[in-house]
Amino acid sequence: EVGEDVTANVRTMASIPPLLKGRGWPSLLEVRGEVYMTDADFIALNAQQEADGAKLFANPRNAAAGSLRQLNPAVTAARPLRFVAHGWGESSAPFARTQSEALGRITGWGFQANEPARVVAVRGADPGELRAFFEELEQKRSGLGFSIDGVVLKVDRLDWQGRLGFVSRSPRWAVAWKFPPERAVTVVEEILCQVGRTGRITPVARLWPIGVGGVLVRRATLHNADEIARKDIRVGDTVLIQRAGDVIPQVVAVLKEKRPADSIPYRFPRQCPACGSRLAREEGEVDAVCTGGLICPAQVVERLKHFVSRDAFDIEGLGAKHIEAFHAKGLIRTPVDIFTLEVRDGRNAPPLREWEGWGETSARNLFDAIRKARMIPLDRFIYALGIHQVGQATARLLARHYLAWDHFRQSLAAAQDEQAEAHAELLAINGIGAGMVHDLLEFMAEPHNQEVLDALTRLRGDEPPLVMVTDFERPPAVSPIAGKTVVFTGSLETVSRSEAKAQAEALGANVAGAVSRKTDFVVAGPGAGSKERRARELGLTVLTEAEWLQLIAGRG
Known part of the structure; x- marks a missing residue:
């Protein structure tokens, strides 16, 4: 997956090893972590910014993000950035x-892992040792030299992680335990209602500006x-606010005295x-929703912003303000108008080029960026459409299953018939639920x-389409089941079914919940019923658990 390429900038960081040390690493290894800036480095950077007459950064997080995304790697090299590893991907x-x-x-x-960290044994339902570590870290928080807002608890055993699995992009085997947020008192000057890109109405309080945790807060959700x-929140009320997770401001209580x-009282x-x-x-x-659909300008603009966002089409130079300006002038009403x-x-x-703030070069750069964005991978295109409940993880699941845009669209057209095999196939995709299918x-x-x-x-006559949706590319096949569709049925004896599914997906297979003609392998344990019968009727390959284990070990 290609996002904003910061490779050249990352290579300037001393905490990223140019070559791996030691031995025994996999041929393909994706190390995941976070780029951050220490408090002392942040203060020194802002002092230099002030001396140079440049804009000051609001906090270390913004400073690190802005420094990492510089167009000139030399600027990044001059910034005190550090990388800490907290996990891995592929x-x-x-x-x-x-x-x-x-x-x-x-x-x-050669990487630096996140510290402080500790393996804590939990006995039964008693979280005492976990709480002790949490409280210890809370006390040490101010002396760490960098900002944290809590502790992440993870199940240590990887086989247990595989059994627990994920919910969308969130692992069931990890949970964030946040520190109590900082609080402050201010006044509600106005209550506004914002319309999201899906039509959801979110009320927001405009506040008398107040500093909370080093950030000037003007609004709260x-x-x-x-x-x-x-909470009986009214305009003119004095309220206690906090930054939830030290990020999102919210109103905790009204000081009614x-x-x-x-x-x-406020009327919604x-x-x-x-x-x-x-x-x-x-x-x-709990949410109110605008019924205006495609005629609602707030939804249109927000959907367009999502369409060009970093994880979707990622059109450089076409940010939120530009989308608003082009829409206001009637130049961009739908995604088609962009291209x-x-x-x-x-x-x-x-x-x-004659608009205020634009010129020959900036206009040309924008048009070049739009042309460059015409080619997009299937998973990013699905995500860009802004379908309710379809985030990045779900878009990737769908792309991984259908592989090509035409196949995806034709299959979903056929799936409109609830009795069709295409509908059953869609429901059978591991991680896709009935509500998601409906949306x-x-x-x-x-x-x-x-x-x-x-x-x-x-196609537009002899012209190519405005957008070329490229087929989904799986990671290079490293196992005999990569790219295959597998269904598990019955009881498994050496591992749980959840563990088997996680293992199959890690080896590049698509795990489905129902048998169809497109199924490659059906792994049947004791007690397998209709799925095994259906597989044999279709002439599919049915494996015992032992045969399956031999296959994934490369001996099948």
Whole structure:
């Protein structure tokens, strides 16, 4: 997956080894971690910025992010950045049995692992030793020399991690235990309602500016109408705020003894603040949603911002402010307009190079970036569409299963029939639930969406399509099951079914929940029933657990 390429900048960091030390590393190893800046280095950097008459950074996190994304690697090299490893991603072969052993080996290969860290034994349901480590680290927090907001607890055994698995992008085998956030008192000057790209309404309090944890806070989330009513938050109230996770400001409580005498309860709007459409709220849901759909300008703009965002099309030079400006001038209304912007430049308005803040070079750079973005991998394209419940992890699951855009679209068209095999195949993808399937099919069946997809991906006479969606590329095959579709049924004796699925996926296989003609292997243990019968009816390869273990060991 290609995102923002910071390779040249990372190579300037002393904490990234140019060559691995020691021995025994896999031929393919993806080390994951975080780039950070110590408090002392941050203070020194801001002092230098001030001496140079340059803009000061708000906090070490912003300074590290901005320094890493510099266009000139020499600028990054002059910044005091450090890298700390906390895990790994792709690897061509297992290299440890536990999380702690793996980090120890990564350290031996030349990386710095996150510290302080400790293996803590938990006996039964007593979290006493965990709490003791948490409290110890909370006390040492201010003296670490860098900012942290809590502790991440991870199951140490990797086979247990595999059994627990993931929920979307979040592992079930890891949980963040946050420190109590810093708090401050300020006044609510106004309550605004923002419309998200999916139409969800989020109320926000505009506050009298107050410093919290080294950051000047001007706004705080109010979450939803129920939360406002529960806390009885009103305009003019004096409130206690905190930065949740030391990042997102929120209102903790209202100091009602300081409430103005003429205060009135806040009434949540019934119409969308952006388009005036009715707000709907389904039974059992806490969020109000704009029913305006594609006519709502707030949703259109937010969907376009998502479409060009870093993890989607990643069009350099077409940020949120530019999307808003182009939309306001009527030049970009749908994703299609992005890719026709250059050919329409100067037709009904002055050419872009003549706009305030633009010039010949910046306009040319933008058009070049748009042309470069015309080719996009399948998983990023699916994610760019902004389908409800389809984040990066789900988009990658879908791309990994269907491989090509045409196959994906045709399969979802066929899956509109709930009795069709394509519908069963979609539901059978490991990690795809019924609610997600409903949202996918609703999006793909909507006529306006189909028009946009056709305009983006279909041939235009002798001209190529506006967007070329490239096939999903699996990691290089390192096992006999890479790229194969596997179904497990019945009881397994040497490992649990969850562990077997995790192992198969780690070796590059697609794990499905139902048998179809596209299934390559069915692993049947004792008690296998209809799935095994169905597999034999279709003439598929049915393996015992022992045969499966031989196959993945390369002896099948």
